[in-house]
Amino acid sequence: MTVSLTYPHLGIGLGLRKEHYQSILDEPPQIDWFEAITENYLVPGGKPLHFLEQVRARYSVVLHGVSLSVGGTDPLDWDYLRQVKALVERIEPAWISDHLCFTGAGGINAHDLLPLPYTGEAVRHVARRIRQVQDFLGRRILIENVSSYLSYRSSEMSEWAFLGAVAEEADCLILLDINNIYVSARNHGFDPLEYLAGVPAERVQQHHLAGHQDYGDHVIDTHDHPVPDPVWRLYEAAVQRFGPVSCMIERDADIPPLEVLMEEVERMREIAEGAQAAAHV
Amino acid sequence: MSELAALQGRFMRWLLQGDPELAADVADDGRLPLQTRLEVYRNAYGLRLAEALADSYPAVHTLLGDARFDALARSYIEAHPSTYRSIRWFGDRLAAYLAERAPWCEQPILAEMAAFEWALRDAFDAADAAPLARADLAALPPQAWAGLRLDFHPSVQRLDLQWNTVQLWQAIDDGREPVAPERGPYPVGWVIWRRELRTWFRSLEVDEAWALDRMRAGAPFAEVCAGLVEWIDEAYVPERAAALMARWLIDGKVIGAHA
């Protein structure tokens, strides 16, 4: 008997942004779920929590954190984790996620997703901390691969081997960001298909799709453009590799009206459903 | 210290101080200049925090213009890097920074504007609480009034502003040409608060500002009434005190009363 590690499949989702709160409530779109940025709702009250609860009353919601710093070397921030836990109890998300990175050191938060060296030491360090977080929150969390612009001389393995090793040793799940794979592949010159092939499929719970800025000799993960063709193609390959995985679009700047993003959501749904149909032949 | 901690320390010193020691850790694959790789992170760090400041302080940004605001942001980021998990709280010391540091302290309206914008922001996502209805207070027996103390909504903020800061803020917020900064003859009290999801502010007469501050500090009603004789004839004090209380209730600023 095989026991699934993952949470139930949610379908096609979208990142929840304040610019869309009112449109979502006025005319609830054909979306299966929303992903909310955890930190935006770690506030005492007012509009953010009001709208999140309104959205949650109509949709499944997952929480996506940006400052756990699970790869960091400062002690885990238990005050932050207590706040996350309280939000989890209030919103009852389908799952929660954060990033495989560090976000600061020495008590300073850089508010950025900074890359880790891919070493055995880092695998053990990060996995131990993920386990502590999971014990505290009482559930498996998802960790996301980040876009990176540099790699370290000290790295001993590929990024995908590192991601897989951390997920196995921590017994956590993976949020595989397709755009981040594309961006990092361009910046470091690896084959994104090799990345997909190297990720433990049974732990992949969610995908992100997003746009970026292409500077020719490097690519920056800006989330300010529609999802570009190479990322759609890589998503098709991911669907081939992983089957139906809950997937959503992240848009963080130059945010268009909801109906414009819905065109991308529909394209994502077609690709996901095409693969599902193919899987059933 | 572990290898990992040492590396992360070098990374942070690169971001915060431009310390180039990190370069020795970075693999040079010949695809992209190593310096470009490093700069991507340092630029993103400065830009993200500057954007957060601009987001919290749109009127300070307008008053300074892009170039001077950018200089302020760079200077502030260096002086007070973020210690918060959520970027929402980054910039909490900007008003004090503007009040103390040249050249910004030479334009005192900047510090006042920052204090006003931060108060708006605090009111925006302060804790929710149901306002007390006037009927709840009317039901109190007369002998309870002297010892009455009030609990105020968590969003309530008080500022004393020497300049026409709020007038200027409104012009900027409406997208009108900013009015000229003007220093008033004396500071004017302002109160900022949120009722349900909407943020409000209004100016206070000098006796109301004093009474509100005392009541917020936990003083009983009788003490506040006694203090009001500083501004008004004793005969009119009960009427004035009752009017202030009614106003605070109508505003939705009061959430509890106890003797």
Ligand SMILES: [Fe+2]
């Ligand atoms: Fe992502």
